Amino acid sequence: MNGIILPVDKPAGWTSFDVVAKLRSGLRWRKVGHAGTLDPMATGLLIVLFGECTSSSDEFMDLGKQYRGVVKLGVTTSTDDLDGDIISERPVNWDEVLVRNIVSSFRGEILQRPPAISAIKVNGERSYKIARSGKELSLEPRPVKIHEITVVELSCPFVTIEVTCGKGTYIRSIARDIGELLGCGGSLAKLRRTSIGDYQVEDAWRIEDALRVPEFRGQR
Known part of the structure; x- marks a missing residue:
């Protein structure tokens, strides 16, 4: 073989x-x-x-990839998921129509800022190593393609989404950015890749x- x-x-x-x-x-x-x-x-x-x-x-x-993720609103972390250190906690002004509209706005070709804790190289060094050394780091946004993104379930403060996307897409970044647009912050609570x-x-x-x-x- x-x-x-x-x-x-x-x-x-x-x-x-x-x-x-x-x-x-x-x-x-x-x-x-x-x-x-x-x-x-x-x-x-x-x-x-x-x-x-x-x-x-x-x-x-x-190849295109599909994910199901759970976003927790009202909390931001150092890694953009709940494995990281909590940076802020804010109340959630829950509006289901607004949440659905914001989620839908990510569909198509977008510019996405990757999480600092990622394997992207900056001047030859992995960004997660730079971030964990305590140095300031903000990665430049890069184009990614979201073929489809839908809300599967809403249960305050959690938003379950299904995403079909191209390579280089970070679902953690989508979670963070949904929270930013809602004004309360957000982090990824769960993630499951369902297809490649x-x-x-x-x-x-x-x-x-x-x-x-x-x-x-x-x-x-």
Whole structure:
């Protein structure tokens, strides 16, 4: 076997590298990578590539992705999600019509400021390293494409959204910006990636199940 493409359902609390390391060791492959990082707090579809298939990483990165996220209004954090340190807490002036209109305004090609805690490089150094060193950092907005964004559920102070987007999009930034436009701040409380191109999370493997499949094993 020269390589395999394995869709995995990443559990919360694992980094994408944790998943790769576990599968590399357990399935005895030398060369293993993934096609699109998920934050530790996120769950859902992670495409893991083995052997010769690692060379196709860029092809997967270019595919459209779908997410379901829960935004908590009234709180801002250092990471734009609830894993970060709280920066501010403000009352939420709840208006369902306004919330829906603001969410819809993100549809299309937009300029998005990435979170400071991200893997984007600034002068050759990862931005999360700069931010965690205590230095001031504000990344420049960059164009991203939101193919579709809808409100799935409203329950103050939580807004559940479904987003279909192109590469380079940060759902944490969308959560932050929804809160800013509402004047109360916002952070991402939950995130699940549900699809990448034609790959669906319903068809993804749990890590522990994949480790038991002899056909997935490579050679060191």
